[in-house]
Amino acid sequence: MNHFEIIETRVAQIRTTLAQQELDAFIVPHDDEHLGEYIPAHAERLDWLTGFNGSAGLAIILAQQAALFVDGRYTVQARMQTPAHVFNFLHLNEDPHVSWLTEQLEPGARVGFDPRLHSLTWYQHANAQLSERGITLVAVTDNPIDQHWLDRPAPGKHPIMFYSEELAGQSSQAKREQLASDLRKRGLDAVLLTQAEPINWLLNLRGRDVERLPVVLGFGVLYANASMDFFVDTDKLDCIAFSQHVGQDVSVYPTDKLGALLKRIGEDQQKVLADPNTANAWTQLTMEEAGAILVAGQDPTMLPKACKNETELTGMRAAHLRDGVAVSRFLAWLDRLILSGEFDGVDEASLADQLEAFRKEQQHYVEPSFDTISALGPNAAMCHYRHTNGVPRTFGQDAIYLVDSGAQYLDGTTDITRTVKVGEVTEEHRAMFTRVLQGHIALDQARFPRGTAGIQLDVLARMPLWQAGYNYDHGTGHGVGHFLSVHEGPQRIAPKGSLVPLMPGMVLSNEPGYYREDAFGIRCENLEIVIELPRQGELDMLGFERLTYVPFDTRLIDRDLLSPAEFRWINEYHAEVYRRLSPLLEGEDLAWLEQATDLI
Structure with a gap:
């Protein structure tokens, strides 16, 4: 059977099981029990069922x-x-899946879901919406996909890494005491x-349970x-x-013992903080139904x-310096490749591999922090493009190359995007690149009072594009962890979303x-630390310290669009790049x- 025939057979198998369980529909999210952004191979149920392996999606199977x-x-x-x-193809945001379900089903219908793969908030909203139409939301204890996924990968058995206080900057005991003190106050x-x-x-x-995310999976x-129960694969x-x-005050249990503890917490009628x-x-309903x-x-x-903390920031600075060396060596290699004219067989995949090869030479390198976006020409117009999902585009036919990449080092996590000239560029290429860079500069230079959220700063990065009648359809900045997730909350810089104020020590992308579409894409990305600025006037002000030091491609700049201050920023930034990397x-x-x- 070909790929599509296999998918069709799997859907038929799920429908048979749903009929046996008297279910009229079943919802399959792209999530595991931890509801994180990245999931291990054995949790890729959506991929198994549909063939789609993107990072965000959801499927619904009906009769x-x-x-x-x-x-x-x-x-x-x-x-x-x-x-x-x-499958019908619908938009995840514009076509809310629960609303779609209510239009497909009659009153009395039963919709199955796995309560371990959905948040409590989702459950509460979905249950209320379906109940209004006389539709019942049914929690299943045995996921139908797991019953039929016969070649399902086994969970990894990589040993847990004990992350030293020298790298973390604070002991686990101190962290637990700090959080426990807050629990007592509340x-x-x-x-x-x-x-x-x-x-x-x-x-x-730290661990190796999930690719690109150096964690061990567990519950706590x-x-x-300040004592803690930790549920994990004890092997x-x-x-x-x-x-x-x-x-000594942390007790370890196998993961399958979690349900019993949650029931015991409920029976003791404990007051438990949980993020819905x-x-x-499943975790919260289990406690609540038992009396918590x-x-x-x-x-x-x-x-x-x-x-x-300062130890973590010191590690981040060191990791970014080494990463700057690797990325700069890659960009230098790329320019030499273009000058040689000998790039037969070079494509987006081999470019990404070469960049990783330079990173692997750096001390403390572990793995990429996400799948490299190595995008030539029109592929760069897809802001989350992955060359692994099709045939990588060959080098030598495009004007612009966008590479968004990052690394996990033992002392920090990196994320950087550079857009570079690889062919004959037009005046429009230069104008659009310059406007994007102007937005980057404006945000980099921001000064803002304590209490300011990223949603209030987002406009700074968009203004040069807006003034020319353009925009981009993604957030301007996400949080970044310390040898953890490259996408970290709650901080964010975007037109919608988090209202959490930016605070000193937070790391964000710019x-x-x-x-x-079908032409080109441009992005300019550095990481920044939120820092306190010397007080001027009446307010305590914050700003950004740059972490990323790699040249921007000045061959893509339209100098006629730059202000004197922007000229000065570019030259001062590049002088600092040279000072650090040379x-x-x-x-x-x-x-x-x-x-x-x-100098430009």
Whole structure:
């Protein structure tokens, strides 16, 4: 059977199981039990069912039809990977899936869902909406996909990494005491922890359970006395060494014991803090049904994890310096490749591989922090393009190359985008690149009072494009973790979303862009640290310290559009790039850096 025939057979198998369970529909999200952005191979149920392997999506199977919901990033990819004669294609945001369901089903219908793969907030909203139409939402204990996924990968068995206090800057014991003190002040007995990054941060652990995300997967309950129950695959750790690392007040249990503890917490009528947006419905419903008092609130690890301590920031600075060497060597190599004219067989994939090869030479390198976006010409117009989803575009036929990439180092996480000239560029290319760079400069230079959220700064990066009648359809900045997720909350710079104020120690990206469908794409991205500025006037002000030091391609700049202040910013930035990187480069790479950082 070909790929589409396999998908059709799998859908038929699921429909048979649904009929046996007297279900009229079943919802399949792209999530695992932890509801994080990245999931392990054994949790890729949506991919197994539909063939679609993008990072965001949801499918619904009914008796006579099926639908795949994806956002604008994945419209083309979904149609390439998923059979159109089996699935309808709908927009994840513009066609709300629960509303769509209510239009397809009659009163009395039963909709199945796996409560471990949906948040409590989703469950509450979906249940209310379906109930209004007389439709019942049914929690299944045995996911139908798991019943039929016979060649499902086994979960990884990589040993847990004990992340030293020398790298973390604070002991796990101190972190737990800090959070427990807050629980006591709020009159709470415990907090439920379900996402990988907060638990790994809290216990000073790292792991290899998920590609691109250096975490071990598990669940935790932290109590007001600073003790903690940790649920994990116990084959991954030495319990004695673990206790020595985190302290004696952390008890370790196999993951399958979590349900029993949640029921016991409920029976004791404990008052438990849980985030209904990030914790799965099963964990919270299990506690509540047993008698626990749930208090809805944000995971209390999020802000202290986001506000890096000085040790973490020192590591981030060091990691970015090494990363700057690797990316600059790649860009130098790329220019030499163009000059040689000998690029037969070079494509987006080989370019990405070459960039990673330079990173692998750097100290403390572990893996990419996300799949490299290596995009030539029109492919760069898809802001989350992945060359692995089709035939990589060959080098030598385009004017512009966009490469968005990052790395996980033991002491920090990086993320950088550079757009570079690889062929004959037009005046329009230069004008659009310059406007994007102007937006980047405006945000980099921002000064703002304490209490300012990223949503208030987003306009700064868009203004040069807006003034010319253009825009881009993604956020301007996301948070970045410390040897954790390259996408970290709650901080964000975007026109919608987080109202959490930016605070000293937070790391964010600065990445305005512009995309012309079927033509080209441009993005300029550095990472920045939120810092306190010397007080002037009446207000305590914050600003940004740059982490990323790699030249921008001045061959793409339209000098007629720049203000004197923007000229000065570019020249001062490039002077600082040269100062930092020149001692670490030599030969042809150093010569390239000298040219790339010349005054404009």
